[in-house]
Amino acid sequence: MTEPLPEHPLDLLYSETEEDLRAAVRALLTDRAGHQVLLDRIETESPYAPGLWKSLAADIGAAGLLVPEKLGGQGASHRETAVVLEELGRAVTPLPYLSSAVVATETLLDLADGSEAAAGLLAELAGGRTVAVLAVPLSTAPGAEFPLTGPVPAVADAPAADVFLVPRADGLYAVPAAEATVEPQTPLDLTRPLARVTASVGGTRLAGPDAARTAVRRGLLSGAGLLASEQLGLAEWCLEETVRYTRERHQFNRPVGSFQALKHRMAQLWLDLVGARAAARAAADALATGSPDAPLLVAVAQAYCSKTAVRAAEECVQLHGGIGMTWEHPAHLALKRAKSDQIALGATGRHQDAIAALVGLEPPL
Amino acid sequence: MTDAEELRARTRTLLEEHPPATTDRTDFLRARFDAGLAWVHYPVGLGGLDAPRALQSVVDAELAAAGAPDNDPRKIGIGLGMAAPTVLAHGSDEVKRRFLRPLWVGEEVWCQLFSEPGAGSDLAALATRAVRDGEDWVVDGQKVWTSSAHTARWAILIARTDPDAPKHRGITYFVCDMTDPGVEVRPLRQITGEAEFNEVFLTGVRIPDAHRLGEVGDGWRVAQTTLMNERVSIGGSRIPREGGMIGKAATTWRERPELRTHELHRRLLDHWVDAEVARLAGERLRQQLVAGRPGPEGSAMKLAFARLNQAISGLEVELLGDEGLLYGEWEMRRPNLVDFTGRDAGYRYLRSKGNSIEGGTSEVLLNIVAERVLGLPPEPRNDKDVAWKDLAR
Numbered sequence: 001m002t003e004p005l006p007e008h009p010l011d012l013l014y015s016e017t018e019e020d021l022r023a024a025v026r027a028l029l030t031d032r033a034g035h036q037v038l039l040d041r042i043e044t045e046s047p048y049a050p051g052l053w054k055s056l057a058a059d060i061g062a063a064g065l066l067v068p069e070k071l072g073g074q075g076a077s078h079r080e081t082a083v084v085l086e087e088l089g090r091a092v093t094p095l096p097y098l099s100s101a102v103v104a105t106e107t108l109l110d111l112a113d114g115s116e117a118a119a120g121l122l123a124e125l126a127g128g129r130t131v132a133v134l135a136v137p138l139s140t141a142p143g144a145e146f147p148l149t150g151p152v153p154a155v156a157d158a159p160a161a162d163v164f165l166v167p168r169a170d171g172l173y174a175v176p177a178a179e180a181t182v183e184p185q186t187p188l189d190l191t192r193p194l195a196r197v198t199a200s201v202g203g204t205r206l207a208g209p210d211a212a213r214t215a216v217r218r219g220l221l222s223g224a225g226l227l228a229s230e231q232l233g234l235a236e237w238c239l240e241e242t243v244r245y246t247r248e249r250h251q252f253n254r255p256v257g258s259f260q261a262l263k264h265r266m267a268q269l270w271l272d273l274v275g276a277r278a279a280a281r282a283a284a285d286a287l288a289t290g291s292p293d294a295p296l297l298v299a300v301a302q303a304y305c306s307k308t309a310v311r312a313a314e315e316c317v318q319l320h321g322g323i324g325m326t327w328e329h330p331a332h333l334a335l336k337r338a339k340s341d342q343i344a345l346g347a348t349g350r351h352q353d354a355i356a357a358l359v360g361l362e363p364p365l
Numbered sequence: 366m367t368d369a370e371e372l373r374a375r376t377r378t379l380l381e382e383h384p385p386a387t388t389d390r391t392d393f394l395r396a397r398f399d400a401g402l403a404w405v406h407y408p409v410g411l412g413g414l415d416a417p418r419a420l421q422s423v424v425d426a427e428l429a430a431a432g433a434p435d436n437d438p439r440k441i442g443i444g445l446g447m448a449a450p451t452v453l454a455h456g457s458d459e460v461k462r463r464f465l466r467p468l469w470v471g472e473e474v475w476c477q478l479f480s481e482p483g484a485g486s487d488l489a490a491l492a493t494r495a496v497r498d499g500e501d502w503v504v505d506g507q508k509v510w511t512s513s514a515h516t517a518r519w520a521i522l523i524a525r526t527d528p529d530a531p532k533h534r535g536i537t538y539f540v541c542d543m544t545d546p547g548v549e550v551r552p553l554r555q556i557t558g559e560a561e562f563n564e565v566f567l568t569g570v571r572i573p574d575a576h577r578l579g580e581v582g583d584g585w586r587v588a589q590t591t592l593m594n595e596r597v598s599i600g601g602s603r604i605p606r607e608g609g610m611i612g613k614a615a616t617t618w619r620e621r622p623e624l625r626t627h628e629l630h631r632r633l634l635d636h637w638v639d640a641e642v643a644r645l646a647g648e649r650l651r652q653q654l655v656a657g658r659p660g661p662e663g664s665a666m667k668l669a670f671a672r673l674n675q676a677i678s679g680l681e682v683e684l685l686g687d688e689g690l691l692y693g694e695w696e697m698r699r700p701n702l703v704d705f706t707g708r709d710a711g712y713r714y715l716r717s718k719g720n721s722i723e724g725g726t727s728e729v730l731l732n733i734v735a736e737r738v739l740g741l742p743p744e745p746r747n748d749k750d751v752a753w754k755d756l757a758r
Contacts (some may be wrong), residue, residue, distance in 0.1 A: 005605075005606045006604045006606075007605070010648065011652070012645065012648060012649035013649070013652050013653065013656060013658075014653050016468070031740055057493075148528050155602045161550060239739075240382065243739050243740065243741060246741070246743065247740070254742070254745075257629050257741045257742055258741065258742035258743070258744070258745070260732065260744065263731070263732060263735035263736070263739075263741050264728070264731045264735065266730075266739055266741065267731040267732075267734035267735040267738075270732065270734055270738060270739060271665045271668055271669060271734070274646050274662050274665040274669075275642040275643060275645075275665075275669065276642075277640075277646075277649070278642060278645035278646035278648070278649040279641075279642045279645055279646075281645075281649065299643075300638055300641050300642065303634075303638045304638055304639070304642045330506045352631070352634040352635075352638070355634060355637065356442060356630070356634055357640065359607075359615075359637070361615060361618055361619070361633060361634065361637065362619075362622070362625075362631070363625070363627065363628060363630050364622075364626055364627055365622060365625070365626035
């Protein structure tokens with residue numbers, strides 16, 4: 001190695017303001033979106049709890065964290081947004097936060113300077129009055145090529161959308177949900193509804209093709225980077241629940257958590273979580289400061305946090321024994337979210353390819 | 366309270382009175398010790414100024430900029446990291462004055478006589494005996510895995526002084542003179558072919574009672590000071606991106622395109638991600654320490670690096686193909702320092718096997734994480750209230 005790879009300063013800790021925000025969001029979710037509430041709602045027509053979005057998005061102001069004050073937001077950053085997502089992940093909350101307050105918001109932020117329509121819509125999103133969803137499959141990675149043609153499958157949170165942001169060959173359009181066809185699909189993750197969306201005509205043009213491509217990429221990059229925080233929160237909940245349960249559950253006249261085989265698995269999970277927290281914080285901080293390192297740290301956080309969340313959820317089910325396989329226990333909600341998150345915003349291989357290109361570890365010739 | 370400005374001024378005075386360009390290395394280091402600039406958080410008169418530990422970096426930066434010699438902390442790591450804090454916490458005033466200055470200057474190298482063939486992870490089961498004889502203690506036994514024993518002048522030693530007490534309670538802590546005729550050091554040849562560690566045989570070694578640290582029978586508690594400081598010294602420094610083992614493998618990958626396969630590419634990227642995340646976790650731990658909020662993540666770092674080093678060096682041997690079938694040399698050497706990332710991939714692969722054993726096996730550290738961090742129930746213990754002499758061995 002002749003020259004070290006460049007890196008940029010990072011703040012990997014949580015500020016007091018962030019901890020206060022965490023406490024507010026956790027209190028709201030504990031009160032209004034406990035697991036029993038989720039279990040009662042997931043098979044109804046909509047898993048979204050009425051009023052919860054308003055409380056989080058408008059009353060706490062979480063929907064506008066990424067938006068500058070002059071555009072109607074809170075003027076915070078990806079760091080605070082990441083903390084909200086950690087809490088949403090812990091509670092496996094069914095809310096269109098990642099899709100509207102992160103992906104759609106960041107896409108519009110890239111266009112707000114040149115487009116009054118984009119700026120106007122952004123203010124609606126920041127105030128929590130409108131939910132917007134980028135009409136691409138949930139699996140789309142930040143580096144994906146656009147446009148897509150025909151009906152778009154697996155659009156996350158589409159049933160909750162008031163507006164779709166639709167990338168077409170000649171630019172990005174805002175299409176009211178009433179003018180689109182939304183066909184619900186049965187999702188693996190019951191807390192993140194999916195639909196096939198057809199919105200090939202109409203709407204308001206927000207940007208031309210080049211600007212649209214850049215804006216969508218920014219939306220997806222922030223989405224992928226902050227999804228890592230949702231995965232971190234989810235994994236934390238899985239480990240905490242597993243530790244709590246195995247301390248209480250007795251077999252062979254001992255708490256099952258006293259058996260070394262189980263202790264080592266939980267300790268190993270804790271080690272993975274130490275890494276996941278550092279990776280997720282690094283991605284959030286790099287996005288917040290606009291660091292040139294952000295694309296790399298986002299890809300690293302996704303590659304790492306995806307697998308950690310899935311492993312944590314799988315261990316949670318296994319170490320709970322029979323109860324972990326039941327519908328009544330919330331472990332399956334976490335497992336379904338974790339597995340779906342692994343594919344969301346680019347599967348591991350896509351992020352690894354991005355890393356390989358960014359750090360010069362080229363594939364075989 | 367000593368502040369950064371005062372330390373800077375003191376450092377400049379030291380440099381003026383002992384210009385590094387014309388001063389002998391040892392003389393300079395002695396003068397630095399006497400000026401209280403060796404370890405600023407130590408007491409006045411013992412190489413320090415009772416200053417906050419974080420201010421050491423101010424002194425170090427000034428001295429480095431002036432091209433002053435350093436005391437080569439790598440070479441005297443056991444003395445600095447383990448013996449010194451224990452001597453400071455548990456030694457008599459005379460012991461502190463006698464040992465700390467030559468230890469810090471590097472005139473006297475230290476080693477650690479803790480592990481035994483029958484007491485590794487179960488360190489408190491140790492069998493080396495120390496029997497009181499007038500003003501001395503007479504020590505008999507065998508120690509193992511002792512790095513630097515062949516260059517050390519002094520050793521920290523734990524030995525059993527009361528076989529009738531339960532194993533943790535009958536231990537006493539000593540400073541042992543390695544030049545005593547009863548001390549025999551034999552190289553212990555390892556998996557790599559070299560002997561970086563030693564076996565140490567102690568036969569009728571006489572240690573004056575003045576060289577005891579802490580009370581008789583209280584050696585286990587004293588040893589905790591040593592072991593805690595050993596763990597603290599891990600994880601304080603910054604690691605650059607691609608620092609350590611992953612940098613070696615990545616360089617080989619970049620420079621040798623003819624060796625690449627798709628399967629190895631995936632595995633290399635897996636490891637690259639894990640290494641970058643371990644680096645970020647280390648950086649986060651460092652930031653927590655600086656902010657005065659140390660977390661339990663330190664034990665995670667050792668476990669993570671052990672696993673990574675083994676996986677990455679193993680991959681590199683595979684990547685090298687025919688070359689991976691070869692080994693640098695098997696000639697037995699006795700290095701003064703271990704170079705974990707030096708030499709060739711085969712050496713790194715073999716040496717890294719020790720990373721999950723030395724300084725606490727990964728299995729024992731996982732127990733510690735499970736019990737102390739996660740609060741899981743402890744392992745059942747059947748040796749706690751049994752006299753050491755009655756334990757099965």
